[in-house]
Amino acid sequence: MRGVTFLLSLACYVMMTYSQQCRQVLTTVCDHDVVNSSMQKGDKGDVGRSGKSGLPGAQGNPGAKGEPGEVGKKGMQGESCALGSLGTDIVTKLAKIEGLLTPPSTTTMATTIVTTTTTSSITSCTTSSSNGPHNLTSDVEVYCEDGWTIFQRRIDGKVDFGRRWDDYANGFGQIDGEFWLGLNNIHKMTREGGCRLKIELWDFDGNQRSAHYSSFSIESPENSYRLRVSGYNGNAGDSLEYHNGQSFSTKDNDNDSHGSMNCATSWGGSQGWWFNACAYSLLNGVWMRQSNGVNHGIVWRHWKGYNESLKETKMKLRCD
Known part of the structure; x- marks a missing residue:
């Protein structure tokens, strides 16, 4: 019980x-x-095992920032390392290679690789036995092609031709791509006379035309590099005779024959050329496929008129 x-x-x-x-x-x-x-409370049992730890609490506020340490002493200056003639030559060649490999900007050109010569006169590529880049003097590099000296080339619009007077005088661009050799150099190559001009043109469909001139020269800087050209023959039509006797103009140096505006800026691209009032040709125009009436592009009026821009151009001279 x-x-x-x-x-x-x-x-x-x-x-x-x-x-x-x-x-x-x-x-x-x-x-x-x-x-x-039977209902009386029994004796207290032994303490059981501890339970698992709970989740960690929230992170407390960061402590106050400590005081900055003392400034260390300046170390000893190392000795300069001389490159020597071999090292200097290597650095120069590497810089040149880097410039050729770097695509030029469509807005600015940081490097001008064709410069004004300091010699009294220079010659063309007539005596060169190979095509490609060629040093006429120690500081003038040109592109030779079958004895002709290329002084202007347009290919793909990667070089901005909307430049100021000094750039057109001294030259700009990449010698194996789009470039302008410089009015100073062109003047020094042609001032002795006996020079011919050949212009080659291509449209966007691959058609090609050319214009040849038996006499070509550029006058001195004092005459604003006035153009002298005559003796046309070819299948492109003569769109340069209209500019004969005209001084060179840029957006910051207006020498054209127009009385009320600067042709270099009114044509929309601020390119330099031997403007009259204004142009039958503009091979330094903005690279574009279709002209729009405000910006006339690369123009040769007697072949494509003003509404269709050219794709590629070459201007080259030969002095025999």
Whole structure:
């Protein structure tokens, strides 16, 4: 009987329903003392194992910034390293190669590789036995082609021809790409006379025309590099005779024959040329496929008129 009573007592305790009703049930089974002794609280058990650690709390605010340390002492200066003649030559050649490999910008040209010569006169490519870049003097490089000296070339519009007077006087561009040799150099090559001019033109469909002139020269800087050209023959039509006797003009140096405007800027591209009032030809015009009336592009009037721009041009001279 005591075992039954104990189990009933334990059940009531676990169910946390130790109430008067439960005590009454137990009392009917056994004595009051047995119920009381069975329902008494037992001894405290041993401490259980610690549970797992909880999640870490939020990061606290950063501490105050420490004081800066002392400035270190300046080190000893190293000795300079001399390149020597071999090292200097290598550096010069590497710089030249880098300039040839770097595509020129469509907006600016940082490097001008054709410069004004300081010698009293220079010759053309007549005596050159190979085609390609050729040094006429120590500081003048040109592109020779079958004995002709190329002094202007347009190919793909990668070089900006909307330049100022000094650029057109001294030259700009890449000698194996688009370039302008420079009015100073052209004058020095042609001032002794006996020079011819050949102009080669291509449109965007691959058609080609040419214009030949038996006499060609550029006057001195004091005369604003006035053009002297005559003796036309060819299949492109003579669009240069209209410019004969005209001084060179740029956006910052107006020497044209127009009385009320600067032709170099009114044609939309600010290119330099021997403008009259204004032009039958403009081979330094903006590289574009279709002219739009405001910007006339690369013009040769007697072949394509003013509405169709040319794709490629070459201007080259030969002095025999």
